[in-house]
Amino acid sequence: MNELRELYQEVILDHGRSPRNFRRIENADGEAKGDNPLCGDRVHVYVKLDGTGGLDDVAFQGRGCAITTASASMMTELLKGRSEAEARRLFDVFHAVCTDEAFDPLDVPEEFEDEADRLQVMAGVRQFPMRVKCATLPWHTFAAALDGKQTATTE
Amino acid sequence: MSPDSTATVRPNYDVMAIREDFPILAREVFGKPLVYLDTGASAQKPRQVIRAMTEVMEETYSNVHRGVHFLSQACTDRFEAARETVARFINAREADEIVWTRGATEALNLVAATWGRTNVGPGDRIVISTLEHHSNIVPWQLLRDETGAELAVIPVDDAGEVDLDAYAGLLDGRTKLVSVTHVSNSIGTVLPIRQMARMAHDKGALFMVDGCQAAPHMAVDVQELDVDFYCFSGHKTYGPTGIGALWGRKALLDAMPPYQGGGEMIAHVTFEKSTFKDAPHKFEAGTPAIVEAVGLGAALDYIEAVGRDAILAHETDVAEYARERLAAVPGVRIVGHARERGAIVSFTMAQAHPHDIGTIIDRAGVAVRAGHHCAFPVMERFDVGATARASFGLYNMKSEVDRLVEALDEVAEIFGR
Numbered sequence: 122m123n124e125l126r127e128l129y130q131e132v133i134l135d136h137g138r139s140p141r142n143f144r145r146i147e148n149a150d151g152e153a154k155g156d157n158p159l160c161g162d163r164v165h166v167y168v169k170l171d172g173t174g175g176l177d178d179v180a181f182q183g184r185g186c187a188i189t190t191a192s193a194s195m196m197t198e199l200l201k202g203r204s205e206a207e208a209r210r211l212f213d214v215f216h217a218v219c220t221d222e223a224f225d226p227l228d229v230p231e232e233f234e235d236e237a238d239r240l241q242v243m244a245g246v247r248q249f250p251m252r253v254k255c256a257t258l259p260w261h262t263f264a265a266a267l268d269g270k271q272t273a274t275t276e
Numbered sequence: 277m278s279p280d281s282t283a284t285v286r287p288n289y290d291v292m293a294i295r296e297d298f299p300i301l302a303r304e305v306f307g308k309p310l311v312y313l314d315t316g317a318s319a320q321k322p323r324q325v326i327r328a329m330t331e332v333m334e335e336t337y338s339n340v341h342r343g344v345h346f347l348s349q350a351c352t353d354r355f356e357a358a359r360e361t362v363a364r365f366i367n368a369r370e371a372d373e374i375v376w377t378r379g380a381t382e383a384l385n386l387v388a389a390t391w392g393r394t395n396v397g398p399g400d401r402i403v404i405s406t407l408e409h410h411s412n413i414v415p416w417q418l419l420r421d422e423t424g425a426e427l428a429v430i431p432v433d434d435a436g437e438v439d440l441d442a443y444a445g446l447l448d449g450r451t452k453l454v455s456v457t458h459v460s461n462s463i464g465t466v467l468p469i470r471q472m473a474r475m476a477h478d479k480g481a482l483f484m485v486d487g488c489q490a491a492p493h494m495a496v497d498v499q500e501l502d503v504d505f506y507c508f509s510g511h512k513t514y515g516p517t518g519i520g521a522l523w524g525r526k527a528l529l530d531a532m533p534p535y536q537g538g539g540e541m542i543a544h545v546t547f548e549k550s551t552f553k554d555a556p557h558k559f560e561a562g563t564p565a566i567v568e569a570v571g572l573g574a575a576l577d578y579i580e581a582v583g584r585d586a587i588l589a590h591e592t593d594v595a596e597y598a599r600e601r602l603a604a605v606p607g608v609r610i611v612g613h614a615r616e617r618g619a620i621v622s623f624t625m626a627q628a629h630p631h632d633i634g635t636i637i638d639r640a641g642v643a644v645r646a647g648h649h650c651a652f653p654v655m656e657r658f659d660v661g662a663t664a665r666a667s668f669g670l671y672n673m674k675s676e677v678d679r680l681v682e683a684l685d686e687v688a689e690i691f692g693r
Binding site: 124125126128129134159160161162163184185186187188249251252255 | 636639648662690
């Protein structure tokens with residue numbers, strides 16, 4: 122049961138129950154729909170840029186499991202106010218946290234040191250390979266929105 | 277298969293002896309005895325099937341319908357005997373009405389591609405129901421897009437039963453085919469096939485049935501149902517993957533063009549022109565799934581040996597017990613309350629998403645399906661993104677339902693009550 126407790130930490134349950142930035146952004150500069158065809162989870166991510174290469178606002182809507190919802194919610198908090206380049210690097214770190222057994226989630230690159238705690242929360246999915254896609258779907262969708270693609274999929 | 281069904285559990289239904297036939301049921305998952313409640317997705321395999329497949333490979337294997345040598349004849353005999361077993365299993369008039377396919381999906385695609393392209397044109401109508409698996413939706417959409425036909429959908433009510441008045445309204449001179457599931461894979465509704473087929477025939481339409489969730493669980497008699505095509509898959513019927521069967525009335529099969537071209541299905545080939553064998557062989561291009569066909573034959577023999585009425589009574593007993601116990605769990609909503617229902621219980625929990633339920637109870641050794649069950653329209657109809665689904669087979673027990681309910685307590689422990 123320990124692995125379950127590690128996956129379903131209080132902070133994930135909290136974000137899953139009361140997702141932050143769960144709304145639509147009118148006149149978004151980028152938006153994309155992501156879906157996980159395996160299970161039918163769907164997220165819609167909206168991005169508003171600040172005109173100087175930064176992310177003014179990131180929000181999402183959709184329906185999914187606690188892991189998808191919490192990951193999307195925490196992602197919006199982690200991304201707001203960052204530059205696009207930083208956001209992409211953060212995605213790489215997040216991906217490693219979720220998938221790379223050799224990666225110590227507390228040993229994140231210096232520029233994201235302050236986020237280490239929030240990033241490592243998702244490390245629990247490593248023990249649940251079927252659920253990794255739930256955690257990464259919102260981030261793939263965010264990347265698609267930045268790249269001007271309309272859809273993202275975990276397949 | 278309603279709760280007040282006249283079928284009763286035979287006192288001599290020895291579920292423990294049946295479980296002995298399924299080696300995988302002895303294993304543990306995460307240190308707990310496996311509770312396999314995902315037979316609707318794929319059934320486990322009894323020794324009798326495994327042995328038959330091994331035996332044919334060790335003792336009788338060769339290509340079929342080819343050589344003059346001893347093994348070719350011996351293997352062809354076993355292969356064709358399996359076809360006869362399928363014919364008996366669904367009470368077809370003759371074995372030549374049975375076409376081997378890779379599964380029910382291929383059977384549906386075969387009918388759409390051959391009968392459909394020959395008989396369906398612009399303005400014609402194909403009717404399916406809201407309860408269909410994607411495999412009984414997409415082939416008809418492809419046919420619709422190719423031919424300019426219309427695809428109409430029979431609605432279902434809040435209990436998950438098809439609306440027969442609305443269905444009657446979709447039947448007229450333009451309706452060429454009705455293709456529906458016998459038992460809903462997502463919520464367990466048993467459709468009134470005989471009545472629906474009669475209604476279709478009255479308007480001159482043919483009737484096809486996806487029998488994947490019926491064939492393993494109840495007696496199926498295609499003549500009594502009076503339908504035109506019926507199909508089911510091997511792996512959901514305690515047989516191997518990669519094999520399934522399509523039954524069609526002989527006159528229909530004879531009139532249909534071939535499906536794929538190749539060896540096995542031809543009578544004669546020149547570069548100018550080829551002629552084809554008669555049904556069913558003209559639909560079976562290439563070397564068939566020989567070992568799998570033998571395995572499916574063994575699986576159907578196994579089901580018959582246990583007894584189909586006995587299986588139905590036992591599974592109904594277990595599934596109704598599951599409905600009762602699940603309904604009493606705080607936060608649980610059961611999706612689908614048809615009066616006639618199969619051994620499938622679909623549910624949601626207010627506190628937790630089906631995937632989270634599936635992950636948590638998996639650690640307790642309980643395997644259920646969590647998701648959309650390849651039936652997006654059903655999920656939309658009942659306004660759920662996904663459900664958790666417990667589906668039962670001839671080897672399940674009430675004590676396994678208890679294990680499921682106990683495991684749900686862990687979900688409540690994590691997500692709140």
